[in-house]
Amino acid sequence: RILHVEAFLRRMREQRDAVVKLLMWEIGKNLKDSQKEFDRTCDYITDTINALKELDRRSSRFELEQDTLGQIRRVPMGVALCMGPYNYPLNETFTTLIPALIMGNTVVFKPAKLGVLLIRPL
Numbered sequence: 001r002i003l004h005v006e007a008f009l010r011r012m013r014e015q016r017d018a019v020v021k022l023l024m025w026e027i028g029k030n031l032k033d034s035q036k037e038f039d040r041t042c043d044y045i046t047d048t049i050n051a052l053k054e055l056d057r058r059s060s061r062f063e064l065e066q067d068t069l070g071q072i073r074r075v076p077m078g079v080a081l082c083m084g085p086y087n088y089p090l091n092e093t094f095t096t097l098i099p100a101l102i103m104g105n106t107v108v109f110k111p112a113k114l115g116v117l118l119i120r121p122l
Contacts, residue, residue, distance in 0.1 A: 089115025
């Protein structure tokens, strides 16, 4: 899953200009704010990937707690609903979507009423 999200992030960065323009046109953000939202979203995805890698490293070893030896395993929880607001349609949507996907959950994605055009290039 990590490799797929990393590949998505690479392709997403290639679409930066298109997504920034769509943020400006569709919801009326200025250029600077649109660029910040895109960059912040990419940074968040990178941080999420790094956090999962660290979780995998920590959970791959056994730990002794109160005279009990154990290993913690993380598994998908099931179906997650991911919805985004119109004012931050990229960042706020992806802060729920990416962690749910990267942990292996099935996702129902409901984009905001405004700000949906930016999803097309992604």
